[in-house]
Amino acid sequence: MKKIIVTGGSGFFGINWFCKTSNEYINYLVKNKTSFKINKKNTVTVDLSKKIKIEKIIKDIKPDFIIHAAAKTNLDISKKKSIIEKKIQFKITKNIVDICKKKKI
Numbered sequence: 001m002k003k004i005i006v007t008g009g010s011g012f013f014g015i016n017w018f019c020k021t022s023n024e025y026i027n028y029l030v031k032n033k034t035s036f037k038i039n040k041k042n043t044v045t046v047d048l049s050k051k052i053k054i055e056k057i058i059k060d061i062k063p064d065f066i067i068h069a070a071a072k073t074n075l076d077i078s079k080k081k082s083i084i085e086k087k088i089q090f091k092i093t094k095n096i097v098d099i100c101k102k103k104k105i
Contacts, residue, residue: 001026005061007048007096008069017067018043028061032070049088051095058099066105068096 002025008014009031018029029043046053048070058066070092072085099105 002064003028003061005030005058005063005066006069007067008071009043011069011071011073013069017069028057028063030057030070048092048096051099054095055099058103058105063105066096066100068093 004021004025005028006014006017007030009018009029014029014031018027021027027042030048031043031045032048044057046057048054071089
C-alpha cells in the first residue's frame with residue numbers, strides 16, 4: 001500500500017483526503033496547529049517553516065507521495081503581513097519540493 005504525506009492537516013482538503021482515502025493508502029496527516037484536534041493515528045504536528053523538521057518526518061515515514069495542501073487562508077490580514085505570509089508559504093513549498101527532488105518522491 002502506498003504511503004502518502006498530506007500537509008495542511010487542519011484544513012478542509014487535508015482532513016477530508018485523510019479520512020476518505022485511509023482504506024486505499026497509508027496516509028500521514030501533517031498539521032501546523034496544535035490546537036486542532038483529530039483523533040487519528042498517523043497525525044503529526046510540526047512547524048512547516050522548519051526544513052530540518054520536515055526532512056526528519058519525510059525520512060522517518062518514507063512516503064511514496066506528498067500532497068502539499070498547507071496554506072494560510074486568512075484574507076483579513078494587512079497588506080504588509082500578507083507579503084510576509086506569502087514569502088513564508090513560498091519557502092515552505094520550496095523546502096518540500098527540494099526535499100522531494102533529493103529523495104526522488
